[in-house]
Amino acid sequence: MKHRIVVAVTGASGSIYARQLLNKLAGLKEQVDQVAIILTENARTVWETELGDRGFEHLPFPVFTQHDFHAPFASGSGRYNTMIICPCSMGTLGRIAGGISNDLITRAADVVLKERRKLICVLRDTPYNLIHIRNMQTVTEAGGIICPATPSFYSKPSSIEEVAATVVDRVIDLAGLEQDTFRWGE
Numbered sequence: 001m002k003h004r005i006v007v008a009v010t011g012a013s014g015s016i017y018a019r020q021l022l023n024k025l026a027g028l029k030e031q032v033d034q035v036a037i038i039l040t041e042n043a044r045t046v047w048e049t050e051l052g053d054r055g056f057e058h059l060p061f062p063v064f065t066q067h068d069f070h071a072p073f074a075s076g077s078g079r080y081n082t083m084i085i086c087p088c089s090m091g092t093l094g095r096i097a098g099g100i101s102n103d104l105i106t107r108a109a110d111v112v113l114k115e116r117r118k119l120i121c122v123l124r125d126t127p128y129n130l131i132h133i134r135n136m137q138t139v140t141e142a143g144g145i146i147c148p149a150t151p152s153f154y155s156k157p158s159s160i161e162e163v164a165a166t167v168v169d170r171v172i173d174l175a176g177l178e179q180d181t182f183r184w185g186e
Contacts, residue, residue, distance in 0.1 A: 002033035003177065004080040006073045006112075007061075008105040011042020014087035014124035014149050015050045016160065018043070020168040021086050024179070026060045031177050035061040036073060036080070038104050066103040073108050076115045082175050083112045086122040087149060090132050093121055096144070097135035109144075119144040120174050122167070145174055155182035 005025065009018040025035050039056055047056050056063075064071045072078040085092060085105065092105055096119075101107040112119045121144055125132070136146045151157070151166040169181040 003031060003082055003175065004034045004073075004078075005032060005175065006036050006038065006080050006083040006108050008038040008040075008083065008085040008088075008092075008108065009043040009047070009056075010040055010085065010087060010089040010092045010105065011046050012087035012089035012092075012124045013046060013050065014122070015043070015047040016164045017122060017124070017149055017167055017171075018047070018086050019051060019055060020161070020164050021084065021171060022059060022061070024168055024172055028172075028177055028179065034080070036071065037061050037063045038066055038071075038108065039063050040066045040103075040105070064104060066105055068104055069107060071104055071108070074104060074111065076111050078111075080108075080112070080117070082118040082120070083108055084120045084122065084171060084175060085109065086120075086171065087124040088121040090123070090125050090135070093123065093135045093139060094131070096121075097138040097142075113139075113142050113144060116143060118175065120147055120171060121145065122147050122149050122171055124149040147171055147174060154184055 073080040095106045096109045151163045157163045
């Protein structure tokens, strides 16, 4: 079965992760049936600030605004099996943990959790306060996966893109997609 994936990009720092994730998903077409993107206004601002471009205007997948509740994944009947929030702001995490579906991101996350599908939250913020930790616990207990954007260095990355790829490759693995990447001990 091919994957149907929603990727939400919030205004948290870490646009490089979102760009690399979307590029990687575009290259995995044989495993992915559909990718839909939710891009917040803050995500657009942060992307342009951090990456110095407006690449979000030329993404290879349909893009929805955070208030488009007519998106197919706003309902469990849409049958999207995975949602990746990358990067995931602590505000978004808190609203998901609290069951507050006030925009398309939190509504889609609520749908994914209630349907017992896969939710991956790529948190970039640090350090964590107790509220963050409790929200991570709540989302984890509800079935979500908390994947902090913490790079690894086993593969000896030599550029910022390669460092970011260590996180993105982990997210791709968590989503259940096959890829060629560094594997410990191989």
